[in-house]
Amino acid sequence: MTSLNVPVNRPIELSAPPSLRFDNVEFNLLGHQLFGPCSFTLDGPGPTLVMGPNGAGKSLMLRLAHGLLAATEGAITWSGDQTPRQAMVFQTPVLLRRSALANLTHALAVNNVPRKRRAELAREALARFGLSSCADTPARVLSGGEKQRLALARAWALSPSVLFLDEPTSALDPAAIKDVEAAVQEFHERGTRIVMTTHDLHQARRLAGDVLFLAGGKVQEHTPADIFFSAPASRQAQAFLSGELVA
Amino acid sequence: MKKTLNLVLAAVTTMGLTFSAQADDYITLASTTSTQNSGLFDSILPKFEEATGIEVRVVAVGTGQAFELARRGDADSLLVHDTAGEKRFVENGFATERADVMYNDFVLIGPKDDPAKIRKAESAAEAFSAIAEAEAPFASRGDDSGTNRAELRLWENAGVEPGGSWYRELGSGMGPTLNTAAGMDAYVMSDRATWVAFENRQNLELLFSGDKVLFNQYGSLLLSEEKHPHLKHDLAAQWHNWLLSEEGQQAIADFKVDGQQLFFPNAQ
Amino acid sequence: MEENAFYVALSLLVNLDASLYQIVVLSLQVSLVAVLIAALLGFPLGAAVALWQFPGRGGVIVALNALMGLPPVVAGLGVYLLLSRAGPLGELGLLFTPGAMVIAQVILVLPILAALSRQKVEELLGEYREQFVSLGMSKARMMPTLLWDARFALLTILLAGFGRASAEVGAVMMVGGNIDGVTRVMTTAIVLETSKGALPLALGLGIVLLTLVMAINATAYILSETAKRRMG
The missing domain is CATH 3.40.190.10 (Periplasmic binding protein-like II)
Structure with a gap:
């Protein structure tokens, strides 16, 4: 994770998001092959929705791509000279035991944003996600939806080129889900590469530009969303889409 | 966060000052619990301090430990009640002089x-x-x-x-x-x-x-300058001599609990 | 006699005389400074052991846990030998000064602060780790964040350390010498009065000490509970 020492620069360049390439990537733990070997490239406009049954390796794939886990075999590479700035939003948002605002200024401080600019950037991000009134509220007493929005605001404040989201809405009510999806759209429109896992077929239909379908730790297909939903190529995806249990 | 740290530093500095801002004119006297607990020191030390301006800080321990403190150079002066041990202490070169002070x-x-x-x-x-x-x-x-x-x-x-x-x-x-x-x-x-x-x-x-x-004889010892040159030998000698002086002996005789004299001066 | 002691304690508190006041102030100064120094060393140490993997880490954890039970007299003896004129730090002339008492109490309190903060920080790290790595934080950068976020637990740990420091007598007796007006603190005064057979006074002093410690604990408890409720 050497990606984040680039100073935050506004306004955001709207150039094409960096592409991500998996080359025969494997992840093994205690002799068990949990992921791969897999090769694919994410270079379309996205957002990329990662789908598949439980245990398919969706979360693993995100963590390998983001660098939280190191691949046992193979190579993960990004286009461009350096690893792009990235952020990740987790299923259960991890928030510090501080105010909402302080959660953001902390993330900015960690990324070497000058002290003077932190509060301004943080308040801007809070406002964008409708959290201005909660700035001084301790993050951990916010509602589930607010917490996830705060996690998104934190990611936003860091202006990442790539945003990973791991089942960000699975614990939320419909209104909060709507907010998160709107936020994802906003990131997408800002030119951020979105890689997001979800269980929710409807959500995938609403958001996906392309779908990476995993089963059994391997990529079964990677196709544009309209093709995936109308004519899935793999047997597992067909079964998944028709609501069967896929092993 | 920074504010807290400053406060902490300020507190430590203040307390550090309190610790070090203490008189230099003092000696550490290793003595026994019997003299301390009876209240003798509370009675005679103010008189000595008044006469000489020297504060005496008493560390009251058993005689064995008092000898050990003096042997290691942790006390400037020694007032104990084990005549045989005191004489050995002089013979072994840890003290240069021993004198009877009082008995109970x-x-x-x-x-x-x-x-x-x-x-x-x-x-x-x-x-x-x-x-x-x-x-x-x-x-x-x-x-x-x-x-x-x-x-x-x-x-x-x-x-x-x-x-x-x-x-x-x-x-x-x-x-x-x-x-x-x-x-x-x-x-x-x-x-x-x-x-x-x-x-x-x-x-x-x-x-x-x-x-x-x-009969329980108390003796005062002048510690060896040779073994422990860092000790406050001048001040300790003043204390030793005061104990043996008429003034010191009188102070000991004047100390009474419930009208009863507890220590009997017998310096020669 | 015990009924007497409460009366004595009460009159000690009411007619706070100069020498008792001095003893109380010195007790608090010595223990607070010791706990502060121990915190400045022990919390980062605990956090470091929680964060870094290194050979012998298990041994360090066991040693810290075991040293929480270090008998005060042993600590006192060690510091005495260190600060004694014949010892390696004898030149400093610290023996029989409040400074020596602070050093002894730091040694007693440090393992408590380090061992307990290690546990707490490790627990918190389990929760935060992925987010920290995602934010690109180095371990050194994680340390202050973890310590700050563990602040309520650390306060409780601090109080445990203060309790040990203010309650112990073996170490301060040995390295302080219980010198009237210089190194006499609450606990050594209690020992002295007990040895004079003045049990009501000794118990009265004990009640004064307990009252002080309780007041400090209550204040800290109320502050941290209020803050905790606010922070969720």
Whole structure:
């Protein structure tokens, strides 16, 4: 994770998001092959929705791509000279035991944003996600939806080129889900590469530009969303889409 | 966060100053609990300080530990009550001079009903053997203090090798030993000063005293400059000489508890 | 006699005389400074052991846990030998000063602060780790964040350390010498009065000490509970 020492620069360049390439990537733990070997490239406009049954390796794939886990075999590479700035939003948002605002200024401080600019950037991000009134509220007493929005605001404040989201809405009510999806759209429109896992077929239909379908730790297909939903190529995806249990 | 740190630093500095802003004109005196607990120092030290401007800081421990403090160079002066040990200390070169300062005496304390009948004893030796014969509980300091060393010599005089379940070595100072003796109705040997000032007597009484062998001599020592050049020898000598002076001797004689004189000056 | 002691304690508190005041202030100064120094060393140490993997880490954890039970007299003896004129730090002339008492109490309190903060920080790290790595934080950068976020637990740990420091007598007796007006603190005064057989006074002093410690604990408890409720 050497990606984040680039100073935050506004306004955001709207150039094409960096592409991500998996080359025969494997992840093994205690002799068990949990992921791969897999090769694919994410270079379309996205957002990329990662789908598949439980245990398919969706979360693993995100963590390998983001660098939280190191691949046992193979190579993960990004286009461009350096690893792009990235952020990740987790299923259960991890928030510090501080105010909402302080959660953001902390993330900015960690990324070497000058002290003077932190509060301004943080308040801007809070406002964008409708959290201005909660700035001084301790993050951990916010509602589930607010917490996830705060996690998104934190990611936003860091202006990442790539945003990973791991089942960000699975614990939320419909209104909060709507907010998160709107936020994802906003990131997408800002030119951020979105890689997001979800269980929710409807959500995938609403958001996906392309779908990476995993089963059994391997990529079964990677196709544009309209093709995936109308004519899935793999047997597992067909079964998944028709609501069967896929092993 | 930064503010907290500044506060912390400020606090530490303030307290550090309090710690170091103390008089330089003082000596550390290693002495025994008996002199401290009786209140003698509270009475005579102000007089010495008034006369010389020197503060005396008393570390009151058992005589054994007091010797050890002086041996290691942790005390400027020594006032203890183990004449034989003091002489050895001079012979071994740790002190250059030893002088008699005062004496008090040891007394035998025991439960009112006196099961070993030592009230009627003619001598200390008789009293000690009576306790051993009756196998009446006896609380010994057992801490290598001056009192403990004197007690062991007295058993030897009486021809008794103390031991068995009635003889209890406590390994404590005089006060705690008296507290324990009071709790278990045991005989105990104490210096008179500590006994007179002692408040928690319960069932205990003074049963035997007056034999010359119970004489408890205190000596002051001038420590060796050669062994420990860093000590405050000048100030310590002033203290030593004051104790032996007429003024010091009078101050000792003037110290009374309940109208009773506890220490008898006998400097030559 | 015990009824007496409460009366004595009360009159000690009411007619706070100069020498008792001095003893109380010195007790608090010594223990607070010791706990502060121990915190400045012990919390980062605990956090470091929680964060870094290194050979012998298990041994360090066991040692810290075991040293929480270090008998005060042993600490006192060690510091005495260190600060004694014949010892390696004798030149400093710290023996029989409040400074020596602070050093002894730091040694007693440090393992408590380090061992307990290690546990707490490790627990918190389990919760935060992925987010920290995602934010690109180095371990050194994680340390202050973890310590700050563990602040309520650390306060409780601090109080445990203060309790040990203010309650112990063996170490301060040995390295302070219980010198009247210089190194006499509450606990050594209690020992002295007990040895004089002045049990009501000794118990009275004990009640004063307990009252002080309780007041400090109550204040800290109320502050942290209020803050905790606010922080969720």
